[in-house]
Amino acid sequence: MFVALRRQTQMMKKNIYVVLFVLLYFLFPISLKAKTNTLVHFKESLDSILDALQTKNYNDIKSLFASNAKIINFPSGQNDVIIPQLLNVLPIPSAYVLNNVEIEDDNTLIKVDYVVNKKKMTGSFVFGKDHKIIYCDIGSDDKSFSKKLSTIKAVPNGFRTNFLMDNKLIYVKAILNGKEELFLLDSGYSDMILNSDKMDKRDLNFSNSSLYGVGGKGHPVETTRINIFNWGGRIKKCDCEVKAAPLSYLNKDSIELAGIIGYDMIKNSQLTFDYSKYTLKVDFHKNSDKEISENGNLVMKIPFKLKGHLPVFPVEIDGKTYNMGLDTGATTNLMSSKYLSNLNNSLYDMGENKVKGFNGVVHLKKGKISETKIGNISFNDMNYSFNSEVSKQYNVDGVLGYEFLKKYITVVDYKSNEIRLYEGK
Known part of the structure; x- marks a missing residue:
């Protein structure tokens, strides 16, 4: 009443x-x-x-x-x-x-x-x-x-940065111990890893951890202490221990790598990849209206589940569904070789791919798949490599990388567990 x-x-x-x-x-x-x-x-x-x-x-x-x-x-x-x-x-x-x-x-x-x-x-x-x-x-x-x-807390503003691209890998600039350095952005690794080849061996400490590359063999890693890591003024690590491993195999004439930015550094953010402009935007909260105004029409939303540090979502090839993870450091799509016999109707242009990693050069079968369907969108003629270890290593059927990310402006939103694809403007 x-x-x-x-x-x-x-x-x-x-x-x-x-x-x-x-x-x-x-x-x-x-x-x-x-x-x-x-x-x-x-x-x-x-x-x-x-x-x-x-x-x-x-x-x-x-x-x-x-x-x-x-x-x-x-x-x-x-x-x-x-x-x-x-x-x-x-x-x-x-x-x-x-x-x-x-x-x-x-x-x-x-x-x-x-x-x-x-x-x-x-x-x-x-x-x-x-x-x-x-x-x-x-x-x-x-x-x-x-x-x-005064108890109300805002999230940090995002930042936009240009990136270098070499061999389909993304390199960004960040500050390490007061000096600007180049880092590989690779969500396929769970943690930050520094390049031990650039360090004084006296600054390295023994670790029981190992890193696993494409070949499946583990490589022992060490640890080292850093004063400060600062990317874009927003993503920071201060006075802490991080992993270190020999990464000079990733160096090029114009690139001397200081380390790898892995999933742990980006898990509370959303990343917007625009390969046409070589730009990467890092945000810390979702703003749909702003995304559309900056990136054009929304093509599709892809919900995902995290398995370890990989976003995983269903992909259809030849009428069969596979659980694929997203890896920003994958230069080609990678799929378990046990599925090769399922792909006879769509796989063509077969050959061999040489991949250089922690344990030297690994030889993989490669080919193109005529159609990879995600939701209602077809990705045609994407490159794939095939490896028997990928299912064991990541507990998925395969991973998508550069071949998938380059087609649209792609937002990977780790906080909302969602990938959003935009047409661009």
């Missing part, structure tokens, strides 16, 4: 506001009429925000905000991160009253006073020309709320 009475009271208040706005429109000068008319236009949004403050339900107001909205003094574009926290820490208002309306060009600033236990809490909203909220501030001017607001 009391709940029904409360709802009825709220509806009466809303109706009173509408009547008041209409009276103001006819009784006051033109400038105030324009403001009142504007407020009537945005009243539905303001009512929804009041409801969300009372119910703590962000989903009901999510669509009111522009994708790059700024919330108080937090970084722009983090609506999904900031607003739910803000709703949780703010007190519950019983109503709101108009404070001020200002119109400047295409933007409309509306200030309201929320009624909270006979006190007021100020809310400021800037609506853009598409009537989306581009700025929001609730409660920051009240010192009694400032301590609670």
Whole structure:
């Protein structure tokens, strides 16, 4: 009964506001009429925000905000991160009253006073020309709320970097112990690995760990201590031990490798690969509207499950389904050789592929597969190599790498367990 009475009271208040706005429109000068008319236009949004403050339900107001909205003094574009926290820490208002309306060009600033236990809490909203909220501030001017607001945590802003590509591998620049170095981005490895060939042997320590390459044979690794690793100002390791192994086989005339950035360094991020522009974007939260504006039309979403450190998803070849992992360091797609007999109808251009790794050169069978189907998209004539160890090593039927990543702008979102493909602009 009391709940029904409360709802009825709220509806009466809303109706009173509408009547008041209409009276103001006819009784006051033109400038105030324009403001009142504007407020009537945005009243539905303001009512929804009041409801969300009372119910703590962000989903009901999510669509009111522009994708790059700024919330108080937090970084722009983090609506999904900031607003739910803000709703949780703010007190519950019983109503709101108009404070001020200002119109400047295409933007409309509306200030309201929320009624909270006979006190007021100020809310400021800037609506853009598409009537989306581009700025929001609730409660920051009240010192009694400032301590609670300080508990809200934003995620770091992302960064964009150019990459070098050699032999279909991605090399990026990062700071290691105060010096800019080149690192291979390879999610096929679980950890960061430094190039022990560049180090003083006295700085290396014994380890019981081994690394496994394409050939399946383990190679012993050592450990070393680093002062600081800093990639893009956002991904860091400080004063810790990391693995080290001989990586000089990956060096080229223009590339002297300092190490490998593995899955552990990127597991809390999403990576956007654009091979046409040789750019890599690293983000820490999902922003669908921004992704589309930057990357063009969304072609497909591919949900995946993590097996160890590999995203794994189903792939169809010749009517059969295989569980394939994604490896950013795979120069060619790799598949277990036990499936060769299943591929007679689609495999062609057979030959031999030489792969250089920890344990020297490994000889693999190779060929092209006429159609690899993922969801409703066909990837035609991709290169594959075949190895008997891939199923044992990764517990998958194969891995996809460069051949898959290069076709579209590809977002690998480790936090959402999703790969998104975009057409590009």
